[in-house]
Amino acid sequence: MEKRIYTDKQEVAEHFARYFASLAQDSAVVHVALSGGSTPKVVFDFMAEQFGTVIDWTKVRFYWGDERCVPPDHVESNYKMTMDHLLSKVAVSSTQVFRIKGERDPEEEAKAYGALLDTELPKANGIPQFDLVILGMGDDGHTASIFPHEIGLWHADENCKVAVHPDSGQRRITINGKIINNAKNVAFLVTGSSKSEKVREIMHREAGFEAYPAALVSPESGNLLWFLDQDAAQGISAST
Ligand code: 6PG
16 A cells, blocks of 8 residues: 655645646556546546646446435535546546436446446456545545445445445445455545544554544555545544
């Protein structure tokens, strides 16, 4: 696991964009699972503006690690956020985009998207394998849409599960821990001082840290990169 600590969100966005561009350059096809939240908005804007012509977007197949169970035009849709901040600004055809259908019955869509991953992705260890899974981490240590109160979802056999947000009760579709840890590369994008306590607890393996789903991210490939801003990393140093 490698930690890269930057001044602010903008610098995280710049360095992640370079990382993604080099990954895309070295691959014929890039199957990437995107995350939602506020950090990716800054990252996607930067990639669209600064790397719109640098990256060969035709190589990229876009999936989501999680989605809110809302229609695709809903303000809380991760798909909508990604369309607004990235996909509407770069040369991508709809055939490259595999959205989770948040408007459908959650249990049915969890099954359907799980089957889509089985069909569209190459497999390693008999499990669908992403080239890159992009993750965020909530203030509570959740990642994708696996929350601490439902940490059992991490160990689910099914590729995708229905999760429930602990505060809003909003249903989500999320990929499981097996798929996350089967990815060739995993990149955490974590910014803001509200994350610093969980970042410290996880990085320092403090008592009870395994209760946080983000702490369970440990790809077999060993290719785990944390992109952090100084606020999120204030409790650790790059070497810890
Ligand atoms: C979501 C995300 C979620 C997010 C974290 C961090 O659908 O909300 O997938 O896991 O990554 O909540 O979000 P921020 O980037 O806003 O801190």
